[in-house]
Amino acid sequence: MSTDLRDLYQEIILDHSRKPHNSGHLDEATCEAQGNNPLCGDRISVYVKLDGDRIQDAMFEARGCAISVASASMMTDMIKGMTVDDAKAAHARFLELITDDDPPQLADDDQLAALIGVRDFPTRIKCATLPWQTFSAALDGGADEVTTE
Numbered sequence: 001m002s003t004d005l006r007d008l009y010q011e012i013i014l015d016h017s018r019k020p021h022n023s024g025h026l027d028e029a030t031c032e033a034q035g036n037n038p039l040c041g042d043r044i045s046v047y048v049k050l051d052g053d054r055i056q057d058a059m060f061e062a063r064g065c066a067i068s069v070a071s072a073s074m075m076t077d078m079i080k081g082m083t084v085d086d087a088k089a090a091h092a093r094f095l096e097l098i099t100d101d102d103p104p105q106l107a108d109d110d111q112l113a114a115l116i117g118v119r120d121f122p123t124r125i126k127c128a129t130l131p132w133q134t135f136s137a138a139l140d141g142g143a144d145e146v147t148t149e
């Protein structure tokens with residue numbers, strides 16, 4: 001990856017972590033779950049409002065590092081309006097992207113591309129995946145807290 005691209009991604013992550021999109025409590029949530037990454041101290045609640053099979057709205061509340069907050073911000077932007085199946089596919093694609101030895105190629109303007117840099121920092125991968133894991137637990141009706149450990 002070029003240095004310019006790396007700087008750009010750094011910039012996107014910082015921007016999302018400073019001014020997270022969709023941050024707050026979603027009163028009309030139809031499902032929610034809590035996630036915990038003890039390795040870093042990240043805690044997150046993810047709220048989803050489903051209308052049939054479609055994700056009408058998604059919000060989160062997080063106390064955590066820049067990576068976890070930025071990932072939650074990008075995730076909620078992305079999944080709003082998706083069907084549950086599409087959102088699950090996006091989760092799988094994201095995991096592949098940051099953990100697979102041979103990750104799929106992404107367009108530079110793909111929102112998730114900004115997080116590909118965490119591949120270089122194995123301990124940060126859990127920060128990036130926590131919001132997605134928690135979101136997935138919410139869809140599955142998760143009563144228990146999700147933990148990365």
Ligand code: ZN
Binds near residue numbers: 040042065068
């Ligand atoms: Zn973290």
